[in-house]
Amino acid sequence: MAYIELRQVSKRFGDVTAVDRLDLDIAEGECVAMLGPSGCGKTTTLRMVAGFEDLDDGEIRVGGKLLSSKREKFYLPPEQRNFGMVFQAFAVWPHLSVFENVAFPLRVRKLPKTEIIARTEEALKHTNLLSAARGSPDDLSGGGKQRVALARALAIRPDVMLLDEPLSSLDPHFREEMRFEIKDLQRRFGFSILYVTHDQSEAMALSDRILIMRAGVVQQIGTPLEVYGSPANRFVFEFIGLSCFLQAGLTSSGMQIGGMNCAWPGALAPPGALVAAGTGILAARPTEIDFVGEGGVRGTVARKAYLGETIDYRVLVGDAEVRVQKTRRVPGPAIGDSCGLNFVRPQWYPAD
Ligand SMILES: Nc1ncnc2c1ncn2[C@@H]1O[C@H](COP(=O)(O)OP(=O)(O)OP(=O)(O)O)[C@@H](O)[C@H]1O
Ligand SMILES: [Mg+2]
Missing domain, CATH: 2.40.50.140 (Nucleic acid-binding proteins)
Known part of the structure; x- marks a missing residue:
C-alpha cells in the first residue's frame, strides 16, 4: 500500500514548470531514487515533500495524512512532518560538538533530557560516531560530516528520509561505502527513502524503484532492472547505461x-x-x-x-x-x- 502519495503535484517558478503533474507512490520501507539531469526538478520535488516549498497544484499525503493540498489550501509546516533530511552540502554546525549537532533537533522538539541522550547515543552508535561525539565535526572528513548529518536525521526517528545528493561531495571510495551504510540503516529502522541523485549507479545500487525525470516530467518509474532493460523512451535509454x-x-x-x-x-x-x-x-x-x-x-x-x-x-x-x-x-x-x-x-x- 502506498505510504507516501504524490498526486498531480506541480510547481512553477515564473515561466519555468519545475515539476509537472507528478504522480508517485512510495511504500512503507521502500527506497525510491529520483534521477535526472540538472534542473529537471528533483530538488524541487523533495522540497515540496519536506514542506519547504508550497505546491501550485496537487496534493501530498503520508500514511493517509494530508501534508499539502492546493485545492484544500492546506499546508503542514516542515517541523510537523516527521522527516529526516540530508543535503549535499555538509550542513553541520562547527561550533557545536558532534553530539550536540545530532541532539539539536531533539532539543528543539523539547524532548525529555534522558530521551535526548538515549536517542542521540543510539544514532551516533549506528553511524559509527560514538568515539567522535565530544569533538567538533570540523575534525571529521567529508564522509564523517555527512555521517553527522545522517545521525541527526536518524535521531528524530523519521518516517521518511529525504536525501538530496547526500554523497555527491564525497570521494568515490567513501561514496560506495556510505551507500551500504544508508541501506543498512534503512533495513534496521524501516523508514522510506526518497533519494535524489545524478548518479545512475548510485540509484541502481540503493533503490527499489527509480523515477527518471526530464524537465519536470516523469519519463519512467520502475525497478532498476525495468528502467535498464526496458527503457520507456530514448531519453531513458540514453540516461541509464551505455547506449548506441x-x-x-x-x-x-x-x-x-x-x-x-x-x-x-x-x-x-x-x-x-x-x-x-x-x-x-x-x-x-x-x-x-x-x-x-x-x-x-x-x-x-x-x-x-x-x-x-x-x-x-x-x-x-x-x-x-x-x-x-x-x-x-x-x-x-x-x-x-x-x-x-x-x-x-x-x-x-x-x-x-
Ligand atoms: N527558487 C527558485 N526560483 C526560481 N527558479 C527555481 C527555483 N528553484 C528551482 N528553480 C528552477 O526549477 C527547475 C528545477 O530545479 P531543481 O533545483 O528542482 O532541479 P534539480 O533536478 O534538483 O537540479 P540539480 O541536479 O542541478 O540539483 C530549474 O529550472 C530551476 O532553475
Ligand atoms: Mg538539485
Whole structure:
C-alpha cells in the first residue's frame, strides 16, 4: 500500500514548470531514487515533500495524512512532518560538538533530557560516531560530516528520509561505502527513502524503484532492472547505461542503416507503427551486440580500444557507427575486419 502519495503535484517558478503533474507512490520501507539531469526538478520535488516549498497544484499525503493540498489550501509546516533530511552540502554546525549537532533537533522538539541522550547515543552508535561525539565535526572528513548529518536525521526517528545528493561531495571510495551504510540503516529502522541523485549507479545500487525525470516530467518509474532493460523512451535509454542508437529506414522486409540494406536484427522486428512510418531508431547496449561470422548486420571494424576488462569496438555499417563492447577474454575481430552484428535485445523508438 502506498505510504507516501504524490498526486498531480506541480510547481512553477515564473515561466519555468519545475515539476509537472507528478504522480508517485512510495511504500512503507521502500527506497525510491529520483534521477535526472540538472534542473529537471528533483530538488524541487523533495522540497515540496519536506514542506519547504508550497505546491501550485496537487496534493501530498503520508500514511493517509494530508501534508499539502492546493485545492484544500492546506499546508503542514516542515517541523510537523516527521522527516529526516540530508543535503549535499555538509550542513553541520562547527561550533557545536558532534553530539550536540545530532541532539539539536531533539532539543528543539523539547524532548525529555534522558530521551535526548538515549536517542542521540543510539544514532551516533549506528553511524559509527560514538568515539567522535565530544569533538567538533570540523575534525571529521567529508564522509564523517555527512555521517553527522545522517545521525541527526536518524535521531528524530523519521518516517521518511529525504536525501538530496547526500554523497555527491564525497570521494568515490567513501561514496560506495556510505551507500551500504544508508541501506543498512534503512533495513534496521524501516523508514522510506526518497533519494535524489545524478548518479545512475548510485540509484541502481540503493533503490527499489527509480523515477527518471526530464524537465519536470516523469519519463519512467520502475525497478532498476525495468528502467535498464526496458527503457520507456530514448531519453531513458540514453540516461541509464551505455547506449548506441541507429537511425533506420524501415520496410516490411528489412531495414536500411547508414545507407546499407540489412536484415532485421536478431529475431526482433520493429513494431508495426514504425514500419508504417518507414523509419525508427534502433537502440542497443554496446554489451548486448554480438559478433557473428555469417549473417547479421554487416560492417567493418574501424576502431578497437582496450579498456582493461572490456574491448570497445567501433564498427562502421555504411556510414553509421555502432559501438560494441566485449570482454577481452573472447577473441574478437581485428581493425579492418568485416564482421556481422547480432543485436541481442534491441529496442525500437520512434525517429526524432
Ligand atoms: N527558487 C527558485 N526560483 C526560481 N527558479 C527555481 C527555483 N528553484 C528551482 N528553480 C528552477 O526549477 C527547475 C528545477 O530545479 P531543481 O533545483 O528542482 O532541479 P534539480 O533536478 O534538483 O537540479 P540539480 O541536479 O542541478 O540539483 C530549474 O529550472 C530551476 O532553475
Ligand atoms: Mg538539485
